[in-house]
Structures are given as structure tokens and as C-alpha cells.
Amino acid sequence: MSGSFYVTTPIYYVNDKPHIGHAYTSIAADVLARWHRAAGDATWFLTGTDEHGLKIEQAARAKGVSPRTHADTFAEPFRRLTAAMLLSNDDNIRTTEARHQAVVEAMWRRMEATGDIYLGTYAGWYSVGDEAYFDESEIVDGKAPSGHAVEWVEEQTYFFKLSKYGPKLLEYFESHPDFVKPNSRFNEVKRFVEQGLNDLSVSRTTFSWGVPVPDADGHVIYVWVDALTNYISALGGPDGEAFKTFWPASVHLIGKDILRFHAVYWPAFLMSAGLPLPDQIFAHGWWTVEGQKMSKSLGNTVDPFDMAERYGAEAFRYFLLREVSFGSDGDFSEHGLINRINGDLANDFGNLVNRSLGMLDRYRQGVIPARGRAEDAEDGPLLQAYAEARDALHAAMGELAFNKALAAIWSLVGAANKYVDVSAPWTLAKQGDAARLDEVLYTLCETLRVLGVWLSPFLPVKGPELLDRLDASPALRALSSTDTWGQGASGLTARKGDPLFPRVERPAAEDAPAAKPAKAPKQPKQAKQAKAPKAPKAPAALPEGTIAYDDFAKLQLKVARIIAAEAHPDADRLLKLTVDAGEAEPRTVCAGIAAAYAPADLVGQTVVLLANLAPRKIRGVVSQGMLLAAGEGADTRLATVPGELAPGTQVS
């Protein structure tokens, strides 16, 4: 199935810092690019920055720097995204580059030659914030629908005969049912075009930071003509070598906010210029953060650099693509991220690698054995899981269903963990059944190899690292080497190594959600309530993490007396305490203070108990609360209460 594959992200507007949305699009594009490279396709992955426009010009002026300097400064973090998110982009175009501007000019001339550009007068309300004109009827309270300020502008501008392309676009949509994904978005586009298109004003005279209109002093080419053209200017334009190989693009990945520009304007420009249209435009969804809409004013934007640093870029990549279906909105939370890391990456996958290579190491000194004796009843389910996962994975990648692709891969991880259980290599080793043990270990190594290949596009460091440990040759890393079972070589020496994905500790504050207080009203409502009344109030300048008194009041802190203490039966670091909190029954509480206190020293101490913490089973003992303490290890000290306060007394 090798051919050519060209994937793009939007060029990111440099008036903003990179956030989770930018990272998301780029990561998705990266996974596609890596997948297609592994499949042997000639692949090109383009990202870039949009650096023109009135907003940039004004922001630069406000800072007293040149637009160029401003653009340079703000483009830099976007370029760092490549290293931080482990992107494999082949190019990173900037609209301020000469190679781009030349192609924009060429595009203009082509459209002009077709007779689609004419000079006219535009009068209307212009919003700098939206970079768009609004009709009188759209103005709400003297402002743009977005709330941005507008000003009345009358200017001579060039127009593009967009109206002429309505029928052609509809015809094209009809014959290309996969042109826009998801389908619901395609429907929106169709409806928009069906309503009739107005000609589009495609030049500006109100600013100069852009590509000049050829032979028309004072006119600058409309930002979207400029911006969209990046997809071909990066290929050298219509006459470029790369253009011949890679155009039309296989897929433009975009956020749903810029769908119309990509699905209506861009195709119309291309038609006018006599160029082929991209195969597909895929609009993905938005991320909310901890249930709330992401916004600068709320200060809850997710910084991808921060996430990569704290949890690893791969874990972040995995979470974003696994958590929701591409095309739907999703919610980002650290709680969810940690669940994915610990559950999927550490427990399921990482541990599978660790236990498998551990046994190979122990029983075969790390040498991947030749096939031994198969047992259909035991091997069958795993081989079937492999075949099903393989087919599901290919199907899912074909439709950009990354979450399904990962689910398919994890179904094989699950089957392999079960296989270890059922085949019980440790028993085979004890019994000396070498032929069977060989087969089982080979099977596990082959599974790991397949997983390594499949996961490499998603986990571009840990995937190859696993293959390194398996001593896999380049041929054994190609996607095609996983098309049929058993291509993995015997006789190679594998290295066990450290756990691929260590479990991450949940921040103490994160623990609360485990109690799961029946999540009351749904997010959107909360968001609105929180927003409407709060909006006028500037977010108070309180330190991050500040809580309201009400939040504190939720904690039931009580004085308690320790009436018994003993070592926890199944955990070295814990003590099992019995405390009197002034209630009918004494409580059992597990505390991680074994290193600091001997049980006998504790009886009779008066301490502080968090009494309304959800009970939790800790290594087999149900702990009904938590004692306040400070310090770590042997330096831990319980918070004690001097004197003789009665157990049950409220601490406030």
C-alpha cells in the first residue's frame, strides 16, 4: 500500500502561546506521519506559523518592536513544540519567509488570470480581534458577535468571486463523500455553501504587515489567502518538485474553528488557481480542562511543555489520542492522565514487557528461543487476539480513529498478560518442560516485537527502545513485519532493562477525587454559572491553589486518641491503629509511620484525624480516616494535641 502521504497541521497564529490544542493537532499529525513512514509511504509532514496580519502589526507596535521581531519572538515557542512533543515534521514553514510569499503571489496571479479577482469597495464593520468583517445585522450592542470591538471601515478592496464556486463546491462535495470529516462537520459545510456564497474581500489597505498585492500599491493580501497557501508554498509552489510528489495533501488536520476556511475558501481558491483539491480535511474537537472551558482569563490553559516535563511527552501524547475519539471534544485532567499512565502504560503494557523480558532473562539468559511446542488451547486465543488487533488497528488508522487504534493494540496487551497467566512459564520452568517454555517465551517476545512496531508511531521513544531491547533489526521494525505472525527472529539476545513506564505518584491533593462525590451538575452548566457572574470580576490575584473557606469547612478534623497500635499485617511501612474519635465505635486507621514510630509509643497519644475521608482499603485493611502528620520516612511526626482534649473535639 505504499504511496505518498502528506499531512499538515494548521499554521499556528503567533499571537498566542502554544497550548494543548496546538499540541494535539501536531501530535495527531505526527502519529499519522510516523505510521505512514513505517508503512513505507513517501511521507511529508508540515507544520508552521502564521505571522502576518493586523493583530501582529498592532501587538508589535504596542511593544515598540518591528512586526518581524515580534513574530520571531512568538514563533519560537511553536518551533520548540517539535522537540518537546517529539514531532517528526519535515518542515516548519513561516508565512514571513520569502519562499512562501513568492507562492502567495503566484496564487494571486493564477486566480487573477482566471478572472476571479476584481476591485470593489467594501463597507462594513471590521473587528480586528476576529480579523473579519461583519454585516450590520450581526452587530450586537455595537460589538462583534464574539464580543470584540468593531469599527466602521470603508475601503477599496479586491474581491474574489467566491459566489461563482458554490455549485462547483457542492458538486465536488457530492462526489467526494469523505472530503470533510467528521460527517457532522461536513453537513455544516454543505449547508453553509447551499445558502449561497458572497464574494470574498481578499485584500486590505488598513495595514501593511502581509504579502503585497502584486501591482497594487497599498493593498495587502487577505490573511487567509496568505495563510492557506502555506500548504503548497512549503512544497515549493505549483512548480516545485515536492509539489509533484505530495500534492494534493492527504489530509489537512484542523481545529473545528477554522473549518470554513479550509473546506470552502481553500478549495475555491485552488479551483480558481487550477490546482487539485486536498483529499481530506479532518476537524478535530476541543479540549476542556478539568471540566471547564479553556480560557486565558480563567488561567486554566494546559501548557504542553509543562506536561511533557512532568509526565513525559509520550504519556501526554498517549493520553490525548487515547482518551477521546478524534473529532469529538474531550476533557483534560491530570487525574485522567495519571489514570492512563498507571493503568495502561505502566500496569498493562510496561509490566507486560518487564515480566516477559524478566522471565526470558531468568530462564533463557535473555536469548530469544527457537519455536518449541505449541499448545493450541493456550496459544490460540493470543494468536487470534493478535490477528484481530492487527486488522482493527489498520482499519482505525485509515479513518484517523486513534483511540480505536490504541484500544486495538491494548486488546493484544491484555491478551498477552492473560497468556502469561494461562501458560505459567514459572511452572514450566519448574517442571523442566523446555520445549513448551521455549514456545511460550518466543510467543511473548514476538508479541512484544509486534507491540513495539505498532506503538512506535505513538510512543516514538519507548517504542523503538523496546525494539532495541529485543535486538530487532530494521527489517523487524517495519510495519509489514507485523502483517503475519512469527517473523521475529530466534537467537537474538534481549536486554531486560528498567521499567519502560514507571507508575507515577498521584499528588496528594489529587487523591480526593477517589472518594468520588457523585459529580453533581454537568460541566457545561458549571462552566456557565462560573462564568456569567464571574466575568466582570477580574480573577483575583490569589496564589494558585487558594481555596475558599467553604472548601476548608468540608474537612472534618477531630481530636482522636490512639488506643491500640500494631504493625500492618501486609505492609512494612504502615501501622494499623485503632483510634477513639469520640464516636460509638473506635476507628481503624492505617498510617504510613512505621519507620518513625514503634506501635507501643503511640498508644495514648492525642492526634488529629481527618474523619470524613472516604474509607479505603490499604493492603487488605480498611482505613477509616487519616491522621495528620508531617515529614517523610523516619522523620515523620504525627500532629499531636497537647493536654487532655476530649476525643471527638472539632479541630478548626
Next chain:
RNA sequence: GGCUUCGUAGCUCAAUUGGUUAGAGCGACCGGCUCAUAACCGGUAGGUUCGGGGUUCAAGUCCCUGCGAAGCCA
């Protein structure tokens, strides 16, 4: 205001052209194993499929209506 989509187990989501006892993951509970990263495997958990009405031999799956949410357009 018009149009579109959606509302399924505590949470996130599945359910071929309407068709047998509505599924999975996470969480919870119980049990098993010991190779492994307090990991892994198994089992259980009974959700009026938002409410109401209708079509049909049969509806989560079609129609009407009410409520709620989201999106596009004006």
C-alpha cells in the same frame, strides 16, 4: 429565530440495514496467581437505554412531543 446533532451502568463510551438475556474500559466488591512496576488473571455488580405518546410481530435504533446539552447559520 432557523437548521443539525446528541441525551445508554457511578464515570467515559459501544451497540451491523429496527430483531434473541443492551456491551466494553475505568471505578467498586469478591476470588486466584506469584514471573512482574502495591503489578497480572478471573468472577460479580442488575442501567424504567432523559420523560410521555405512537408505528411495528419486534425499537436504545423509526415518527410526534416535552425537558436538557452541544454545534452551525441568521
